[in-house]
Amino acid sequence: MAVNYDGNAEEASFSAGIEISEVDLSASGTVFPNDTQGFSMGLGHDNSLLECTNTEVTLPFDADFAEGQIYSGGWTLGVVYSFSGGQTLAFDGAIEVVVADYSSVAGALSGATGPTTTDLTWDNTLGSPPVEGVVVVNGGSLTPTFDDGTITLQAVFDTPFMRGNCNGNSGVDISDGIWMLQELYLGGPSGTCAAACDANGDGTYSLTDAMHVIYWRLLDGPAPTAPFPECDAVVGADCDAASYCP
Known part of the structure; x- marks a missing residue:
């Protein structure tokens, strides 16, 4: 599982969904599928x-009992x-x-520029007493086959x-609105930061952005959306040049 995070903030977060499935061995005469009654895992x-x-348990119904514990090195669920x-x-x-939610430990990704790889591993030693990974069928515990997961955290610098x-230029004024109109409709020069031109922050660069700037400067309309009035990075923003900060 690959997770992109803001390299400027040096913090990552992600969610990992855990699935259970049964292998069909009915050709060998075994029952498939089995009606399970519960499970536990760590x-x-x-x-x-x-x-x-x-x-968070994501079963298609509300179970009578669903309790988990979170530890420094993992979590358990019954x-x-x-x-x-x-x-x-x-x-x-x-x-x-x-679904389990994770975040990076403070400072753990400090200075990271390339990928950081780590594993999520099934563990029968977590908890006191330890919680064993089993699936319950007909009142008996079956030990499933577990697949560990690999997480790759990739810093993205915007x-x-x-x-x-x-x-x-040095800030936001009427010249930006005129620049937008010329670029969009009169074959004027193109910038290299479409995100900066998206003045209203709706994810598109269009006439409404030019009008947003003009109304703000001349008719007391709303100011551009963040990042404004200070410069900042936005993960995934289409901006290729550093010259868009005065």
Whole structure:
């Protein structure tokens, strides 16, 4: 799993969905799919790099019991669908059962410019007493096959810019609105920071952005959206030059 994060902020966050599926072995005479009654699991991570901030059960129904614990190096979860046995779930296809949210430990990505790779590994030693990874069928515990996950955190460095400063001069004024109109409709010069020209921050560069700047400067309209009036970077913004900060 690849996760891009703002290299300027040096902080990453992501969510990992956990799925359960059953392999079809019915050709060998075994029952498929099995009606499961619950499960438990523990997933570990490198606590020098990551911390788990939340886990959320995502079953297609509300279980009678679903409790988890978060530790510095991982998390555990135990689920019983129904105390009376009236609710079961067959995993004849992959079904997401829990989503875990992670964030980087403060300072762990400081100075990182390339990819940082780490693993999420199934762990039967977490908790006290330890929580073992099992799936319950007919009141008995079955040990599933676990697949560990690899997370690659990639720093993305974006160019700071000021919203509305389309011509890249010393600030935002009426000349930016005129620049936009000339570029869009009169074959005028093109800038290299479409995000700066997107004055209203709606994700597109169009006539409405020119009008936004003109109304702001001349008719007391709303100011350009952030980043404004200070320069800042926006992850994924289309801005190729540093000259858009005065």
